[in-house]
Amino acid sequence: MTVSVLGAGAFGTALAISLARTGRPVTLWARDLADMDVARENTRRLPGFTFPETLAVTGDLSDAAQSSILLLTVPMQSLARFLTQHTKFLDGKTLVACCKGIDLTTGLGPAEIIRRACPAATPAILSGPSFAVDIAAGLPTALTLAVDDGHALQTALSTPNIRPYRSADLVGVEIGGALKNVVAIACGMTIGAGLGESAHAALMTRGFAEMQRFALSRGARPETLSGLSGFGDLALTCSSDKSRNYAFGLALGRGEPLPEGTTIEGKATAKAVSNLAKKIGLDMPIADMVVAVLENHLTVNEAADMLLTRPLKEE
Template sequence: MTRAAVLGAGSWGTAFAQVLADAGTEVTVWGRRPEVVRSIEEDHANPGYLPDHQLPESVRATTDVAAACEGADLVVLGIHSQTLRDSLTGWGAVLGSEATVVSLMKGIELGTGQRMSQVIAETAGIDPARVAVVSGPNLAREIAERQPSASVVACADSARADAVAEACDARYFRPYTSADVVGVEIGGAVKNVVALAVGMARGMGLGDNTSAMLITRGLAEITRLGSALGADPTTFLGLAGAGDLVATCSSTLSRNHSVGLRLGRGEPVEEILASQNQVAEGVTSCRSILALAQQHQIPMPIAAAVVGVVHEGVSVEATAERLMSRVRKAEQY
């Protein structure tokens, strides 16, 4: 039987642990908070992140990262992207010499502009071909409820991609495989920024035309940046591109959309973030994504607009006017 350690007991880490267990994989979740671990271990629940939901009894939990990783074929990382480097500095020795390291994270590191797979390979000192990425329309609550969904498992090593896909192939969760790690990661990171923009528009009282415009032009920004970094442009038409983008921009379950909604209603960003018990990755990653785009001379006006509102004090009204007054041009992808 395949054995997996899931490092991170938030909503997506917990939901993915359930997927693995339902697919027949032996799973141990690591969490840093003893009360969360105790709830998963003893009550088969994680009410702080997935309220009113029962987990399979086969899902185990521990606060000991070495115990979680012992003998694991897969080490799944489901923590905040901006804490990954510091965490791996202490965890590198327990990841194992052969285990496939699986990233559930959707962000770009501040300062370095690195994708999560790059941070993992560099910090843990492992072959990049050992790192797989899972991304797609991953609204944790719906997956925990066992609603039909699908995602992409991307890895440079096709055998490892297949092994990860087999380990999470549950009756309600359909994994597809890909070799395009860059494209899958860029799609997953940038869609969070676009979701903030769509949420802002909704919060301002704007309708479906505006949302469709932002989603479509957001996809153009994702495709331009990903292509410049070596991604296959067709990746952005699939689950890890358009699929994830539509889900995150449209759902009230999306943390990034919800934060954007409140920004559009005029709430200060500091108050919004202080009230959240989960991280909206786009709030932080928008700066690193914009910096990466500027480094490669890729125009990303939506990402720039989000940075302006979230980090530079620009009003949502001024941002909307600025976007709509840009110079006309031909539509290009």
């Protein structure tokens, strides 16, 4: 089974490098090649990691789409448009979404977006606690691969440092990956505002409960959120400034200039989740708080006060 990675951001590049180190031919598609094909390195997104000999780089999507397995590492909010524009190349393939989030326009996760845009494709989700630099450096990384029948795909995506665990719960896996970004922004805000480690731990814990509540309302299996793509990804993303969402929250809490040119998936996901929860009467106070701060309806300290003055209740 041949593999291509569509999208040459840091994470897509890291996956392509790790897969190619096995000696298999792997293709990395980039919208803008820059000098990657000459330098044999992604100097803009993931500098310092030389491409293996078996990693081919192309700007021709039709060439990359010859593979039977296509890893989609485009940003979540661009996924639907990307699939719709290139259906003729992608339909009928195994499409593995590596982006994390919920589409703000439709309220859909990546699996359903794939089904609607490419009905003959096999949708899958690759998610879990992982940083691009760790994968590219060959450090051990365990992920969840959600797909209806995934034994062959699991083998194809395994490398010496990437260990994918199978799950049939696509909804649970994609929601865990999406909502942990929202909680990570909130946790970053907490630390950035100087509210302390105890508040950070409390917010992370209540955020996990919020993730479970939303996932169950969408038909996910409860045990999925306790796995790599739920609790595992939450633990990593909410405690390291390598996380773009956590770092974004830190900057918000400190009142510092916000990073430019970086995809912060949790921003759009927070809004999408808040909107969906209101429609079904689901209580999502942390997501609502993040949205209120992002839209300048509340300051970080006002948001913290709002959470602390909520009615007392059982855990």
